[in-house]
Amino acid sequence: MSEIVIDGYSDADKIPGFYAETKYGAGPINLQTIPLILLLVGLLATGAVMTPDVDVMEATSKEDAEFWAGRGGELSRMAYKAFDQGLSGVKLMLASAAPAAGAVAATATITLNNIASTTGTIKYRVGGELVDVLIPANTSPNDAATLIATRFSQFPRLAVTATVAANVVTLVVRSAGERGNDFILWQDATKKPAVMTSTIAGGALVTGGGVRFAGGVGVESLSLLTALLFPARYHRLAIAQNDATSAATWEAHIDAKAGVLEGRMEHPVLGHNGTLSSATSIAQTTLNNPRCQLVWLLNSETHPSELAAAMAARRASKEQTQPNSGYDGAVLKTCAPQAARADWPNRTTQQSALDSGVTPLTTNEQGQVVVIRAITTRSLDGNTPDYRTLDVSEAVVPDYVRDRLRIVWVTEFLIANPNVAPDPLPGEKDRPEGVGTPKLWSQRAHAELQKMEKERILTQVDLAQNRPISTWNNAGKRIMSAVPVVPLPIQHAIGVSIRQTALAA
Incomplete structure (x- = not known):
């Protein structure tokens, strides 16, 4: 163990007493707490x-x-x-x-025709969210359109706003641009008022009768962002x-x-x-x-x-x-x-x-x-x-290991080893404490991989081909290492052969 040094407490101090310091965050950092x-x-x-x-x-x-x-x-x-x-x-x-210059919001329409002869309900969906509208008997098409627009306005988190003109409700996506065309408008008119009709329109039809919004134009530049x-x-x-x-x-x-x-x-x-x-x-x-x-x-x-x-x-x-x-x-x-x-x-x-x-x-x-x-x-x-x-785990795990070894190096290995040198040559003495070497780093990295194996993150860490390899870069005066990692596979499926056999005598 290296000599313990307390800043400010000199070897020449001769006065009896208890002298201590408090060091916060002296232990290793757990990456999963960040x-x-x-x-x-x-x-x-x-x-x-x-x-x-x-x-x-x-x-x-x-x-x-x-x-x-x-x-x-x-x-x-x-x-x-x-x-x-x-x-x-x-x-x-x-x-x-910022939106593209001249961006245009996507739209879809609902067109009402004929005076309602009975009371009924028409249901619409935008973004998968239901907007049901009660339409009383004797309601004119334009008044029905107004009821629909008013009902849409009661859902302020909807992706669209609604306006009315001449029996037509126009739904406008709140965020202007091309992606508004990916919204879909549906209606369920099975319980609509008798005689009255409701027709939805926009872009391409989708399976079952919904319509995509249309007319959205503009894709924002990402350079500044x-x-x-x-x-x-x-x-x-x-x-x-x-x-x-x-x-x-x-x-x-x-x-x-x-x-x-x-x-x-x-x-x-x-x-x-x-x-x-x-x-x-x-x-x-x-x-x-x-x-x-x-x-x-x-x-x-x-x-x-x-x-x-x-x-x-x-x-x-x-x-x-x-x-x-x-x-x-x-x-x-x-x-x-x-x-x-x-x-x-x-x-x-x-x-x-x-x-x-x-x-x-x-x-x-x-x-x-x-x-x-x-x-x-x-x-x-x-x-x-x-x-x-x-x-996705096979992409996440290597980056996680990269983060975790960085924390080990920054908060532990570097502090314990402020100096660095190549591994001793044959006949040389071991490096003194406080000197990091390729071998020492490989051992510490491997120990961390072993921990991750116990945590069901990695596997086969003790195989020779999966052990960290570290060398000395003399030009840069630094350790260079390669750390193979094998993410522990996720279980997705199993194959089972069920074999009926005869009754044993």
Whole structure:
């Protein structure tokens, strides 16, 4: 043990007495006690207090989020979904880019015709949220339209506002831009007033009769926002931007931050509710990145940005305490189930998604949105299938080990060894205490890996090929080490052969 030194207490002091010091934080830091930061990135709405491309604000509640980001806007609604997952031990942050110049909000319409001859109710859904409207007998089409618009206004957290003109209700997405076209309007007119008709219109029809919003134009530039975010670290991100150009920008951003000289590793989640081929194009062609995840739910009424927020929140909460986590069957709370059973992905579709770097979601019989299997977007090495980093855990765990060894080095190894030298040559004496060597670091790193094996994070840490290897860099006067890590596999499936046999005599 090295000599104990107390600053200010000299060896020459001869006065009897008890002399002590208090050193705070002398023990090792537990990485799992450091809160993960979940960053949501989306557009603001009217009433937002934060400034796009300038502010990164913390939100501790839904009300807090809409104070900063504006009620019912894209970013606030992402926060609603994140909080619905039951965030635990996670710090939630909000950031936004300025809307594209000339951005246009997406719209959909409801057209009423004929005077109601009986009292009835028409139900509408936007973003998976129900708006039911009671229409009395003898109501004119324009008055019915006014009732509908008034009813929509009673749900201030909806993604849309409503206006009326000549029997037509126009629904306008609060956050202007191209992504508004991913909202879907549904109606249930089975109990409508007799004679009166309600017709919804917008963009493309979806399975079962809903319509997508249409006319949204503009994708925001991310250059100022990514520059703003670069100096800090946000462990998990939910990103609203899901077009190819934006996805490529985010990928370059996280790759740069994870570089050896930066060391701020981040894992983003994107969402998609279009066709599997479109989702695959983003996941496999644009991204193909182990740190990225793209969740896909065909014709989801919950907006893709909100699906991403729900998934990222589930991950941040769980990975806060166990980085090696799986999500088979995980429920994304308050996300709307698919309206048409025909949109539920069958086994072939699920396999195709998983082969292509897409995390498939589905709807279960209980009307919940669930994760089939949470995977990364990495699926190709050139043109060769590459599933070496398939599960999100296989991407998270190496970054976790990187963080954990950094803490060991900074808070323990460096303090205990303020000097450094190569391993002693044959015939040399052992290095004195306080001198770090490649061998000493390898031993300490291996001991930490052994701890992680007991914590069900790693496996096979004692195999010769998986032990840390450290060498001496004479030019830089530093230790250089390689640390192989094998994440402990997540159990997904089992094969069982049931074999009926004859009764034994």
